[in-house]
Amino acid sequence: MKSPIQPLAKLCLLALLPCSLINTSYAEQTLSSDPVSVESTEYRYGAIYSPTEASTQAAIDATAKTATTSAINDTKNNNVTKADTLGVASLAEKKAKRESLFSSTSKSYAEAQSTVLLSDYWIYDSWVSLDTDIDYDGYYSEFTVEFDADTAYDSALVYGVIYLGRNDRYEAIHVTSEFVLYGEDSSDAFVVESRLLSGFPAADYDVLIELYDAYSEQLVAFSDGYDDADLAYLSLESDNHEYIYEDTVIVVEEHGGSTTIFSLLFIAFTLVVRRVIRH
Template sequence: MFYTPSLRSLAGIALTLIANASFANTTDSQTPLVQSKEFRYEEPYQAAVQNSGNSDQTDIAARQSTSVLQGLSVEQKQEHREAKYNGTSKQLASTSLVTTSDFWIYDSWLSLDLDLDYDGYFSKFTLEFDADTIYADAPVYAVIYLGTNEQYESIHVTSEFYIYGEDGSDSFVIESELIRGFPPRDYDVLIELYDAYSEELVAVADYYADADLSYVSLESENYESVYEETVVIVEEHGGSTAWYSLIALLGIVALKRFGKSA
């Protein structure tokens, strides 16, 4: 016997197609993308150009003589560092390469800022850390990583900035927004601090040293699924107008689904 589906059955198919079209937008076929902003002293940060003038001049000359990027502008240095570290991955064990005690990360703080779908995973967070040194002042920069199972991927290379001895007010703040490439997980954060003169890794902060950097519930924006309920009201009767209307609805759903995947 030939079966003719009812209007109610076809309406259910239409709703399923709409749901599938929305879910297709969460697929992760592109490389990770993160947008970050930097702040210091509660103001947007601009890269340091010169030191504060507090250091002993002999000490400055000795340290500057070891500068790997001597003669380059602030912008050129930043380009070099981003080219070197952006998109890199590493094992946590490699951070044991720190051989100096002249620098350290005193403390770090992390706050979760935006969870569009209220599933407990955030697409925007703020990281603040306070780095100290034995010197009166010293130029440094940091590389920020996210990872799981002690495998980390870099998400941001900071601008060069100065730290001042053990000053507790010179912390550096980074607001990061995960655009794509990060499925819902509990991530660990890794902070690497580099001497801007020698380009050497001089300090590390990780979840072993600071619990604030462990089990951070994050996901990128393309996983922030904000569902919009679509209600279809179907009145069953024998007229052909209802069939034509439902066929038109299915056509709209098909255009919506395949148009977004094009």
């Protein structure tokens, strides 16, 4: 007599096959490589930040008067070409050039740490809030970074670069507009609200914030997850990965749910019992 176990085993394997295929497909999507795309909005003093040429020029004049002994001036001769080129450009042109310069730029933790910084500038504190999780899986596609940078001078014109990274490798995602630091004022924090569109599979990411002098283009300060725990282990994913996960759940519920598996197992068991009774 043929053993009834073989048909039962075959039916069990067939019942589990759809779930196996779905899980494999999801893993491939999660590990896929997409181009990095991010949308960001800047805020300061509780409103969307939009600097003007007049306010920026006033800040430049103030910085020139109050920072005459700054170490930044010692580097002026080494940065004449770059600084002068950006100096005659409009705010929009300078921001576009900087975005092009940092586009697709990545650096390791060791590279970030190797830069000699100036003691006249520092990032006093930073905060991160996780804002939007479309599929409720614990990974967010929108988040906000706020940082309070200070200087030893009455005022200084700077800009920032925001990076996201994991495994000690950081990818530049946003170059800020120029903004003014006012000494150690605690109310002049800068806020960047970002939406990850693509290029970031679900994972824990670290944030790296770099601060540059807007005249010399020199990196003057930075902060990361090693300096500030608020910048470490952020559960993030881009929009396209959130939607993929949502579609996968729909497929599982319609075609590979637990009810279907138990139904097939019950049918297989009934067939085996009938065959045993007949013999």
